[in-house]
Amino acid sequence: MQNYNTPELDQITVTAADLSVVPAVAKLVERLLQRRHNGVDDYDIVVPESLLRQSEKTQQIFNIVMGAIAGLSLLVGGIGIMNIMLATVLERTREIGVRRAVGATRQDILRQFLLEAVTICLLGCLIGLILGLIISKAISFYAGWPTVVSVFAIVLAVGVSTLVGIVFGMYPAAKAARLDVIESLRYE
Structure with a gap:
């Protein structure tokens, strides 16, 4: 496993296969980050649901x-x-x-x-x-x-x-x- 605790890494993008699984994927990513960061909340998880919903409407x-x-x-x-x-x-x-x-x-x-x-x-x-x-x-x-x-x-x-x-x-x-x-x- 590579060490990603470098100052150069400021963003990770996760893509879900379907809009309906986005909330579950966000929770999964959050649990994974909590475990990897030993409970320290030094990250933000941004789920652009409004953009996803607008994309679906379009x-x-x-x-x-x-x-x-x-x-x-x-x-x-x-x-x-x-x-x-x-x-x-x-x-x-x-x-x-x-x-x-x-x-x-x-x-x-x-x-x-x-x-x-x-x-x-x-x-x-x-x-x-x-x-x-x-x-x-x-x-x-x-x-x-x-x-x-x-x-x-x-x-x-x-x-x-x-x-x-x-x-x-x-x-x-x-x-x-x-x-x-x-x-x-x-x-x-």
């Missing part, structure tokens, strides 16, 4: 803002998917009529367009995940900030993308499925 606000931005992005992306799928239904009206004329059911058409919408969303998700991982690694490398991408976050992204594809693809798919066969075949 993190919560940041998470809320990021969640709102993500939600808005999903809404805008979903509306974009719906518009693309509506344009696709219009462009492929004749094809839908031919498929229906040769035996495809309304359910077949509905499933086809829903699958296309979900596929577009999942491709967007894949691109987003790849870019997110690259940016995360770049932040870690250049800024020195630790970044963690959890499996849960990836699964959640895939699930939400699938849900967006289903929700925003349902209207265009239903519209395609409801097209009249005769009118669709006449469509130019």
